[in-house]
Amino acid sequence: MRLILTLLLTIAAVQGTAAQSNTSSIFRFLEITPNARASALGGNHAGLYQAQSNMMHVNPAYLNTQSSGYVSASYINFLGDANMGFTSAAYTVDGIGTFGAGIRYVGYGEFNEFDENGTQLGSFSANDMALTGAYSRAITPKLTAGAGVDLIYSSYASFNSSAFGISGGVFYQDTTSHFSAGISVRNLGSQISTYDGRYEPLPLDISVGITKKPEAFPFQLSLTLKRLNDWDMRVFGETDQPDLFNNVMRHVLFGGEANLGQNLHLRLGYDHYLHEQTDSGGNFSLAGVSFGIGFTVKSIDIDLSRNSYSKLGGITRLSIKTKLF
Numbered sequence: 001m002r003l004i005l006t007l008l009l010t011i012a013a014v015q016g017t018a019a020q021s022n023t024s025s026i027f028r029f030l031e032i033t034p035n036a037r038a039s040a041l042g043g044n045h046a047g048l049y050q051a052q053s054n055m056m057h058v059n060p061a062y063l064n065t066q067s068s069g070y071v072s073a074s075y076i077n078f079l080g081d082a083n084m085g086f087t088s089a090a091y092t093v094d095g096i097g098t099f100g101a102g103i104r105y106v107g108y109g110e111f112n113e114f115d116e117n118g119t120q121l122g123s124f125s126a127n128d129m130a131l132t133g134a135y136s137r138a139i140t141p142k143l144t145a146g147a148g149v150d151l152i153y154s155s156y157a158s159f160n161s162s163a164f165g166i167s168g169g170v171f172y173q174d175t176t177s178h179f180s181a182g183i184s185v186r187n188l189g190s191q192i193s194t195y196d197g198r199y200e201p202l203p204l205d206i207s208v209g210i211t212k213k214p215e216a217f218p219f220q221l222s223l224t225l226k227r228l229n230d231w232d233m234r235v236f237g238e239t240d241q242p243d244l245f246n247n248v249m250r251h252v253l254f255g256g257e258a259n260l261g262q263n264l265h266l267r268l269g270y271d272h273y274l275h276e277q278t279d280s281g282g283n284f285s286l287a288g289v290s291f292g293i294g295f296t297v298k299s300i301d302i303d304l305s306r307n308s309y310s311k312l313g314g315i316t317r318l319s320i321k322t323k324l325f
Helices: 002-014 035-040 245-248 272-278
Strands: 068-076 083-093 095-115 120-140 143-156 159-174 179-193 205-212 219-225 252-259 264-271 289-297 300-310 315-325
Touching: 002 159, 035 264, 035 300, 035 315, 120 159, 143 179, 264 272
Parallel strands: none
Antiparallel strands: 068 083, 068 315, 083 095, 095 120, 120 143, 143 159, 159 179, 179 205, 205 219, 219 252, 252 264, 264 289, 289 300, 300 315
């Protein structure tokens, strides 16, 4: 446990280095929300109430004894021909802690290759992949700490790159008051091999989040401040920094979840940064808005979500989770 806490302090101490600026980072697929529940609630929440092993990519401290034996998988039919898959599993060893393993894969489809004269040379594919191992241990009955390691590989035609990343987090949950809070540090690392000899930073993200269900209110509310290590949240094409309020809002994820019994859940979320990235400029736009539903069929948990990208369309996620061992 001291090793985990030391790791978290080390991550926090070096988070301000210029090399980890998100403005020019690579392997951006690591930022994609790994399951439909979190996606419907707006994105990668760091302190989500009753989060389990299928969100260990967001906060390794989400691994706990309740996650043991569960296996999950998610599929996203992304924009264009891109397809994404996520899978994870967790297992608790008594007296030691909970271990998790996961795979994230993105295939971008086939592309035509041309020379400088416009002559077609053939076709090539592009893909990204990350293998994750994580560990979490309870510090107190309500507080857990966790750490994870990612091995990352990317291939675009003849260009390849590999990297390693480490993540860490702490998570507090009080079921009596229906409150949870978490801190996560993700994607701190470096390339092992580069595309063209030039080293580029990973998309470091330091996030703080809470979830609370007010009394006599149907929704539990989740709020996360993301990318606290990167104040400048300009989107592509912006030359001037946004005003203070707009820039603060770009760090905010917000979501609400209503439980209609034990086996049916309704969700709604909003990501203002995604809104600014994809807003078409019309009078009314749902860019950045997300919604979803979760339900249980026998012993299988099924989650569906839909995220609006304005005129670019939308993204639908499907996630399933069940206990196999």
